[in-house]
Amino acid sequence: MFFQQIINGLTVGGVYALIALGYTMVYGILELINFAHGEIYMLGAYLGIIFLGIFTAMGLTQYSLFLSLLLTFIFSVTFCSAYGFTIEKLAYKPLRKAPRLSPLISAIGVSIFLQNYVMLTQGATDKVFPHIMETTKIEFFNATMTALQVFIIVTSLLLMSLLHLYVMKTKTGKAMRAVAQDKVMASLLGINIDRIISVTFIIGSGLAAVAGLMVAMYYGLVNYYIGYIAGIKAFAAAVLGGIGSIPGAILGGFVLGIIESMGAGYLSSEYKDAYAFVILIIILLIKPRGLLGKSAKDS
Amino acid sequence: MLLLKDIHTFYGNIEAVKGIDLHVDKGEIVCLIGSNGAGKSTALMTISGILKPKNGGILFEGEEIHKLPPHQIVSRGISQVPEGRRIFPRLTVMENLEMGAYSVNSYQLSVVRKHPPLIPPLTRVDTGGVTTQLEKVFELFSVLKERRNQLGGTLSGGEQQMLAIGRALMSNPKLLLLDEPSLGLAPIFVIKIFKTIRELNSEGLTILLVEQNAKAALRLANRGYVMESGKVIKEGKGAELPHDADIKKAYLGE
Numbered sequence: 250m251f252f253q254q255i256i257n258g259l260t261v262g263g264v265y266a267l268i269a270l271g272y273t274m275v276y277g278i279l280e281l282i283n284f285a286h287g288e289i290y291m292l293g294a295y296l297g298i299i300f301l302g303i304f305t306a307m308g309l310t311q312y313s314l315f316l317s318l319l320l321t322f323i324f325s326v327t328f329c330s331a332y333g334f335t336i337e338k339l340a341y342k343p344l345r346k347a348p349r350l351s352p353l354i355s356a357i358g359v360s361i362f363l364q365n366y367v368m369l370t371q372g373a374t375d376k377v378f379p380h381i382m383e384t385t386k387i388e389f390f391n392a393t394m395t396a397l398q399v400f401i402i403v404t405s406l407l408l409m410s411l412l413h414l415y416v417m418k419t420k421t422g423k424a425m426r427a428v429a430q431d432k433v434m435a436s437l438l439g440i441n442i443d444r445i446i447s448v449t450f451i452i453g454s455g456l457a458a459v460a461g462l463m464v465a466m467y468y469g470l471v472n473y474y475i476g477y478i479a480g481i482k483a484f485a486a487a488v489l490g491g492i493g494s495i496p497g498a499i500l501g502g503f504v505l506g507i508i509e510s511m512g513a514g515y516l517s518s519e520y521k522d523a524y525a526f527v528i529l530i531i532i533l534l535i536k537p538r539g540l541l542g543k544s545a546k547d548s
Numbered sequence: 549m550l551l552l553k554d555i556h557t558f559y560g561n562i563e564a565v566k567g568i569d570l571h572v573d574k575g576e577i578v579c580l581i582g583s584n585g586a587g588k589s590t591a592l593m594t595i596s597g598i599l600k601p602k603n604g605g606i607l608f609e610g611e612e613i614h615k616l617p618p619h620q621i622v623s624r625g626i627s628q629v630p631e632g633r634r635i636f637p638r639l640t641v642m643e644n645l646e647m648g649a650y651s652v653n654s655y656q657l658s659v660v661r662k663h664p665p666l667i668p669p670l671t672r673v674d675t676g677g678v679t680t681q682l683e684k685v686f687e688l689f690s691v692l693k694e695r696r697n698q699l700g701g702t703l704s705g706g707e708q709q710m711l712a713i714g715r716a717l718m719s720n721p722k723l724l725l726l727d728e729p730s731l732g733l734a735p736i737f738v739i740k741i742f743k744t745i746r747e748l749n750s751e752g753l754t755i756l757l758v759e760q761n762a763k764a765a766l767r768l769a770n771r772g773y774v775m776e777s778g779k780v781i782k783e784g785k786g787a788e789l790p791h792d793a794d795i796k797k798a799y800l801g802e
Contacts (some may be wrong), residue, residue, distance in 0.1 A: 423639065426636070427647045430638060435647070436617075437598065437634075438647050439618075440650050
């Protein structure tokens with residue numbers, strides 16, 4: 250039971266962490282809570298169904314499952330990144346100099362718009378994600394792990410490592426950190442702030458798309474409002490780890506996932522969604538800036 | 549080289565700069581003195597494009613730059629060391645310097661790399677002379693080389709000022725804007741900073757210097773401007789201004 254819940258927790262935790270990264274990166278740079286981010290995740294799931302459907306109709310899935318899935322991921326990520334890029338340009342950039350509440354309200358507006366847009370075009374009923382991965386199971390310590398769970402955990406960890414390398418080692422990654430620390434100084438050094446913000450939205454949206462696709466594969470069902478609860482939870486994960494901190498978002502995501510699975514396994518799955526928030530409240534009471542948040546001194 | 553014509557800049561609702569004209573010629577050190585709130589920093593931020601002038605124009609090497617975004621002004625060859633140094637506290641000294649070279653075309657600093665890069669395609673060829681510039685900065689401030697892997701926020705005030713100047717030099721600018729480089733520094737660092745300014749100028753760098761320490765600044769400068777509540781009230785040769793009766797009384801404390 251214990252190991253089983255750990256495995257389940259790591260699986261959903263990896264997904265939360267991927268979404269939380271988008272929240273935390275955007276917050277780090279713009280101090281904006283991008284409430285539309287959960288919707289990008291939902292779009293990722295829908296686009297996954299659409300593209301996989303197209304590739305299946307073309308006969309590609311039957312020919313090579315791997316190739317079909319790979320292309321589905323690539324297309325969903327590209328489309329979601331384009332959505333993220335466009336949303337920033339249309340809904341946030343014109344409000345760059347407005348009071349801080351304005352872009353926040355704009356973000357809520359985008360979120361409502363995207364939900365309704367998907368509901369109208371795709372219908373209000375659940376969509377089924379085809380069951381494509383074989384249910385190969387690995388057994389150990391009385392726990393079972395499906396191939397899909399391995400895939401989700403490995404993919405999340407891989408993307409997080411790549412993001413870490415990108416932010417720490419590349420010129421643009423370093424510029425992202427510089428912009429997060431001091432925008433005016435970054436401009437004075439010749440960094441194009443708008444470009445860095447766009448890159449941040451593109452990366453964050455791409456990660457959310459992967460998360461959405463993996464959840465669609467995991468639960469098999471998708472509807473237009475899944476972005477809301479996943480978004481709120483991932484946001485909680487980002488806050489739990491310390492908003493603005495990339496390692497914080499990763500840690501927060503996994504902690505939240507594991508707490509949720511443990512609670513569902515040992516207490517009651519009825520209150521699954523509540524455990525995460527109870528822990529969030531407790532941790533914030535003890536550490537107001539989150540687990541890995543910057544202390545007031547160095548910010 | 550640099551020409552400001554009737555520049556008016558607002559800081560929020562306050563008109564901080566109320567129509568200043570000034571020019572900096574190639575190879576000069578020009579200093580801008582005046583009390584707190586006279587509009588000196590606002591003038592520098594307007595030149596760098598962080599603040600946009602409401603009226604007037606700025607020419608740099610004959611080109612209008614007051615409508616360009618800040619990053620394009622940097623790539624024209626104007627670099628600023630702002631007041632308070634503004635080191636990125638959670639970037640290393642090396643990363644701070646690399647950010648200084650951001651506007652220079654593709655580069656990857658490899659001088660102090662111990663291990664081969666993890667991902668080879670990320671290592672680009674240094675076409676913009678960044679490595680040479682880095683060596684120059686390390687030669688100027690050897691302490692930065694010793695502390696290259698330390699976080700910027702852990703340096704002392706004097707070291708941070710050296711890093712700030714070094715970082716601004718990484719783009720190999722033609723014109724360097726310095727805002728209060730000696731503010732809050734120990735005397736030994738003040739001497740070092742002024743010596744460096746003179747050295748850089750003798751190598752051909754044009755400098756526009758804003759200073760509280762008017763005496764030392766005027767000794768260094770070819771020409772000086774005195775600002776008061778957003779206006780230039782006096783200008784003159786660096787050697788002459790200190791002997792002006794009003795200036796003596798107001799800024800030199802004599």
